């Protein structure tokens with residue numbers, strides 16, 4: 633399969649290759665899942681923090697059928713993001729969280745543009761499409777301002793309503809410099825997604841420097857949480873963040889996915905209105 637993909641990539645123009653790739657995914661993955669979802673229902677496993685609180689967020693997340701593909705899965709996959717392709721199915725969750733906001737003039741920020749430099753950590757590989765998810769957000773939210781950041785300076789770009797910046801999420805001074813950018817400074821964000829370097833320490837430093845940038849009612853997401861860090865996350869949420877951030881609710885979301893038992897989990901944080 634990898635060899636066929638490589639031959640196609642070398643022989644077709646990038647747009648023809650994308651078209652073949654998306655059509656293949658649509659017939660082999662999207663359509664079968666759409667049919668299966670009529671008969672099969674699989675909700676995510678959701679744990680709320682603080683644990684003793686009634687939470688609308690947790691109830692909403694538990695009501696999702698992650699087998700059912702959505703338009704967000706299609707749009708993100710068409711642009712080349714892996715958020716709803718197969719290995720991850722986050723776009724089923726994002727549809728439930730953000731679908732009703734589609735026409736709002738949101739401010740959306742995503743860390744991690746999707747470098748195609750194979751020597752960098754968390755690379756999407758040589759067939760990666762840097763900026764894929766930002767372009768996806770821009771199409772899905774036609775009135776939104778979309779911001780992104782990455783450690784790879786070579787893939788930063790400005791296009792339409794999208795602006796991107798340098799950031800190394802392991803360096804708190806650099807994160808503070810990022811948020812000091814005039815266009816990011818004042819207004820806060822409705823959605824912040826960390827899809828950068830997927831280590832516990834990197835997630836923590838970005839979260840602790842960035843959560844205050846969330847607008848009331850806004851949602852912050854950490855993607856690709858690895859199974860071997862679940863216990864550390866649960867401890868951090870229960871023992872530290874539930875007390876440190878009293879105006880926020882936290883949901884730890886394990887998403888069933890037969891292709892991925894390694895890192896198909898999200899932390900979803902909502903700031904109270």
Ligand SMILES: C[S@@+](CC[C@H](N)C(=O)[O-])C[C@H]1O[C@@H](n2cnc3c(N)ncnc32)[C@H](O)[C@@H]1O
Nearest residue numbers: 713744745746747754765783800801827828829
């Ligand atoms: C999985 S890719 C992002 C994919 C993209 N969000 C999408 O959905 O198409 C992860 C990105 O994180 C970036 N990254 C790796 N280490 C980083 C760090 N320390 N700080 C910021 N970004 C980092 C990589 O350069 C890469 O572009």
